[in-house]
Amino acid sequence: MAQETIGFIGVGLMGHGMAKNIVEKGYPLTIMGRNNRKPVEDLIGRGAKEARTAREVGAASSIVFLCVTGSRDVEAVVRGPDGLKAGMKPGSILVDTSTSDPVSTMALYEELKAAGIELVDAPLSRTPKEAWEGKLDCMAGAHDEVFARVKPVIETWAGKLVHIGGPGDGHRMKLLNNFLSLGYAALYAEALALSRKVGIAPERFDSVISGGRMDSGFYQTFKRWTLEGDPDAHKFTIANAYKDLRYLASMADAAGVMAPLTDAAKNSFALAHGNGGDGDFVPMLASYVAHANGIDDGLYAKLPSKAGK
Numbered sequence: 142m143a144q145e146t147i148g149f150i151g152v153g154l155m156g157h158g159m160a161k162n163i164v165e166k167g168y169p170l171t172i173m174g175r176n177n178r179k180p181v182e183d184l185i186g187r188g189a190k191e192a193r194t195a196r197e198v199g200a201a202s203s204i205v206f207l208c209v210t211g212s213r214d215v216e217a218v219v220r221g222p223d224g225l226k227a228g229m230k231p232g233s234i235l236v237d238t239s240t241s242d243p244v245s246t247m248a249l250y251e252e253l254k255a256a257g258i259e260l261v262d263a264p265l266s267r268t269p270k271e272a273w274e275g276k277l278d279c280m281a282g283a284h285d286e287v288f289a290r291v292k293p294v295i296e297t298w299a300g301k302l303v304h305i306g307g308p309g310d311g312h313r314m315k316l317l318n319n320f321l322s323l324g325y326a327a328l329y330a331e332a333l334a335l336s337r338k339v340g341i342a343p344e345r346f347d348s349v350i351s352g353g354r355m356d357s358g359f360y361q362t363f364k365r366w367t368l369e370g371d372p373d374a375h376k377f378t379i380a381n382a383y384k385d386l387r388y389l390a391s392m393a394d395a396a397g398v399m400a401p402l403t404d405a406a407k408n409s410f411a412l413a414h415g416n417g418g419d420g421d422f423v424p425m426l427a428s429y430v431a432h433a434n435g436i437d438d439g440l441y442a443k444l445p446s447k448a449g450k
Contacts, residue, residue, distance in 0.1 A: 144168070145203045146171070147168045147170050147171070147204050148173075148204070149173075149208070150207050151209045153177070155277075158275075159206070159272050160180075161183070162275045172189050172192070172198070195218050195223060197228060199230075200229070202229070203230075203233050204290070206236045206294075207225075207237045207238060211388075212246070216249065231256065235261070240388070242388045246308070247308065247309045262309060263282070264314075265277050266279070268375065279301070282312065320386070320389050325359055327405065327406040330427040330429070330431075332346070338436060343367055362374050363375065363427070372425075372443075372445060375424050376422055378421065379418045379422065379426065382423050386407035387407060409426060409430065413425070421444050428444055
């Protein structure tokens, strides 16, 4: 079989590292340019080629990866006269690594299937650091024979790859995964606010949680903001978190599942969203919950969205 030719759209915080690993590990790579030229120029310097439109990327590639924000962005890139669908050939594969709405994913799957194009949903977990190192986690939804084709390419940037099931199952599992992490974030934020309110300092709170049964890698990144004020502790925006929890609530509604904890976590992030926090990062939710309860955590004024105002 001839070597796969790879396209990549969305070379931002996560996509830059992913694309870097693809081209450095020997795959011909075509990327679509973006306003931020730094990652584009870096990838060109490593051997990638640049295309002007999604259609051109599709025409040059047997497998195309998307790493954009969510379903609305995926649909915009796929459809239209300059979209991927217009350029991709029958027999090619589109891999959506975004966290998307499974309802939209399945509609696109059927639409592309009619054109002879396969869709794989392969959302990510972990951070831009692991993307650069080629150690991301990935959960893929695809038919067996399609998964076999994309697996070697995904493994250029993923340290853990799980074939979770058929089309749509990757996005369904990703929403469940994010429910756990973002649910923890909402719990941590509320527990820290209550802790302060009753006179237990965050450092003492942490002395019980760290190293105990309730410790976790996610808690350790979360506390880097609340205890150390590190703004880069976990570069996942509140806007994306809120979007993912809305997708999760929609999935629960469609499945007829009572999901009060989903709604509670979603409403915590809605608080930050409603107070202009979309561009702030998930650990910073703790500062929004503290502020809403009249607690000065010493960090609210230092939030990226609030600094200088």
